[in-house]
Amino acid sequence: MGAESKHSHVHDVFESIAPKYDMMNDILSFRRHKAWRSFTMKKMDVKPGQVSLDLCCGTCDWTIAxxxxxxxxxxxxxxxxxxxNMGQVKVDRLGLSSQIELVQGDAMDLPFPDNTFDYVTIGFGLRNVPDIAQVLREMKRVVKPGGKVVCLELSKPSWQPFKGLYYFYFEKLLPLLGKWLVRKYEQYRWLPESLAVFPDLAALAEMFRGVGLRNVRAYPLTGGIAALHIGTKGNDGA
Known part of the structure; x- marks a missing residue:
């Protein structure tokens, strides 16, 4: 699938599954995504007043956090x-609309100046972009010197028998759950396909380094079914 066709396909997938996205996230992550995000926030250690950009923000759970x-x-x-639209409902309900701005845009071409944010995050979205390195370059560009680029994403467990069970779940059961629960078999078949070609924990850490991020740390989560990557932009802006 070419970059343009992938972009179009992924857009259609997420437009169609938006109303059931939060429920399916529970299923997709074995109800662990909230714990993973809590672990990530502890590692980030966000300070009062810092500004953040959350890419591929979906229904805005991480944006709100x-x-x-x-x-x-x-x-x-x-x-x-x-x-x-789903995220805006949450933001409004929590009374955070004066603090949180939601923008429709492309993670590969961010509409923000260089050196704008203390943190730039992407949660469960990097595997869906046409060009991972380009998104990482854009994240590095808009983060401030000394700021952090953070990715929380599904990953690939390496030890058996868990590895075999994991791939059986994602490749066979997950699309059927999508069909049964939200009548979206084709859309949920995309998720294991996107993971199959996504870099593993070590390879993604190398991509972070490849775009110039420093002090890259990678943490496997829940037996490696997810991973947290954090890289820092040099204080010299390089």
């Missing part, structure tokens, strides 16, 4: 209007 942690300006960006 960042805003609550800092009390500062927080931007959520996604290319799916339906996802952003």
């Amino acid at each position: 960042l805003a609550k942690a800092s009390g500062g300006r927080t931007v959520g960006l996604d290319f799916s209007a339906n996802m952003l």
